[in-house]
Amino acid sequence: METLNKKGNTWIYIILILAVIxxxxxxxWMFLTSIKTYEEAIMIPPIxxxxxxxxxxxxxxxxxxxFGRLYINTFTVVIAVIVGQLFISSMAAFAFARLDFPGKNVIFVGILALLMIPGQIFLIPHYNIMVGLGLTNTLFALMLPSLFSVFGVFLLRQFFMSIPKDLDEAAKIDGCSYFSIFAKIILPLAKPSLVSLSILTALATWKSLMWPIIVNRSIDKMTLSAGLAFLIGEHTTYYEQVMAGGVIAVLPMIIIFIIFQNQIVEGIASQGIKG
Incomplete structure (x- = not known):
């Protein structure tokens, strides 16, 4: 029996090592390619x-x-989108989880149905809206379409529903309004979910590529991911330079993960427990 357990643990370690690799x-590979010559970067078989x-x-x-301007643009957009999604999605989730109004379930199912629609379908409508508002080639065009998240509403609603409604009743007896219940009771208890949503939103916004390239033309109005696309040449691509740009672009996210790794693990793990 002990031998079987050791063999089982060995396979688990092998799988984990392969997953890490x-x-x-x-x-x-990106880092090693970034310090190669052009000839070494395109060599076949690769070195x-x-x-x-x-x-x-x-x-x-x-x-x-x-890169200084690209970093500023990216952080500005990421922070604005995170704040917008936390504010709008949390209020919508609170309404669906704690309030009673006609057609609540039908509306929620209709919103969830949007998750089954590919995001690319919304590119043309979003672009037309930005053109109509005169916001093309601006940072606002990168922020506005992402301020609301159907997934964020679903994630927070599920967590809010796990909070006992007795807390709401006790707060009403003390004279709290719905907004006070939302701000003083629900949001503090929902910190793990808010952290999870912030992390997922930051990652999605940081690596967004298609929308910034479509709606903006000037590199000064681009984010890092979109700006790096300009390193791809029409006839010749210097892959070592592309990889160097990739290392510079991904470095902040790695540093943020190292600093906040405990909060990230706690926030995501709590979703598996309470969701």
Missing amino acids: ATVGPFI IFPDTLRWENYQIVLEKFP
Whole structure:
């Protein structure tokens, strides 16, 4: 029996090691390619380690692109989208979870149906709206379509429903309004869900590519992901420079994960327990 347990643990470790390699491998390959020469980057069969470390690839990329402006744009959009989604989605989720009004379930099912529609279908309507508002080639065009999230409403509603309604009744007896219940009772208890939604929203916004390229034309109004697309040449692509730009773009998210990894794990794990 003990032998079987050891064999089972061995297979678990092997699977976990393979999962780590599959997850971390692309980042290691991106970094190693970023310090290669052009010839080494396109060599077939590929080589793993470069003969000479080409750190100047980072200098070339930094001189080519306004990374300072791209970082500012990206953080501005990410923060605005997170705040917008937490505010709008949490209020909508509170209404669906704690209030009673005619047609509540029908409306909620209709909103959930939007999750089955590919997001690309909304690109043209969103673009037409931005053109009509005169917001094309602005940061507002990157923020507005993402301020509401159907998934965010669903996620927070499920968590709000797990909170006992006795708390609402006790608060009403003390004279609290619905908004006071929402702000002083529900939101503090829903911190893990809010953290989870913030993380998922930040990741989705940070890596968004298609919409920024469609709605904006100037690189000064782009986010990092969209700005890096300009490194792809029409005839020749310097892959070592593309990878150097990728390392620069992904570095903040890695630092944020290292700093807030405990909160990230706690927020996501709580969804599996309480959701």
